[in-house]
């Protein structure tokens with residue numbers, strides 16, 4: 001039975017898609033089978049993981065899957081362990097489809113259960129299902145939360161991301177009335193620019209406001225991470241650097257889901273490197 005995680009907040013450009021893609025990649029490297037569900041009509045996570053542009057999978061998207069109630073038909077294999085249910089601009093029809101076809105007035109909370117119903121037959125095929133969501137609150141977001149075991153909140157170090165956190169937590173509370181299993185795993189402070197006073201200040205303000213929710217790891221704003229959108233998960237030094245930035249967060253994420261880590265190789269390497277520096281300094 002897959003565990004489903006939604007990466008979200010009603011704020012744009014805070015690294016929701018990049019984080020979803022990197023977590024999928026880290027999971028796949030551990031041999032986990034991952035389905036990434038693109039619930040954003042921008043289709044960015046579809047592009048990041050498959051390398052395909054929207055015109056290369058036109059009429060073969062998650063919106064088509066909804067209309068036919070058949071997800072399997074539209075899944076794209078992105079790599080050995082990662083499958084993607086891709087989105088394109090056509091997903092803009094999702095609310096209209098919900099209210100006119102899937103859950104007309106009088107059908108109660110059916111309107112937030114479409115994604116849950118679509119993914120139900122796939123639950124035994126994957127270890128994890130990761131859902132990327134659009135920047136503003138929408139039927140896509142509420143459907144994602146009602147489908148999920150967990151939500152991860154993304155927050156850039158900025159005022160409008162900060163003020164969106166409480167609103168997103170309120171959104172999860174509403175989703176819990178339909179899906180009581182939903183748990184907010186935490187807030188990932190992202191795209192921090194330590195050279196900027198205001199960026200550093202918001203890292204602290206978010207930490208002080210949500211001490212029980214923030215992850216200890218803070219992700220830096222790095223050119224290498226931004227370039228992931230250009231190169232995808234290719235085997236080069238810069239991309240490796242971008243991915244390694246997320247490794248400590250990934251360990252925290254697993255811990256909060258109650259998943260035992262299979263040993264932190266990188267942590268051990270780091271410790272040994274420090275020991276080497278120490279002996280160089282003292283053995284003179």
Ligand SMILES: Nc1ncnc2c1ncn2[C@@H]1O[C@H](COP(=O)(O)OP(=O)(O)OP(=O)(O)O)[C@@H](O)[C@H]1O
Nearest residue numbers: 012013014015016017018135220221222225226229
């Ligand atoms: N840690 C980072 N450092 C530098 N650039 C980053 C980082 N994370 C993401 N980016 C870049 O910032 C931009 C926004 O990131 P991304 O698209 O992942 O955010 P998003 O929250 O999914 O945006 P949207 O709300 O539009 O869906 C992208 O150009 C991405 O490549």
Ligand SMILES: [Mg+2]
Nearest residue numbers: 016017040044
């Ligand atoms: Mg996005």
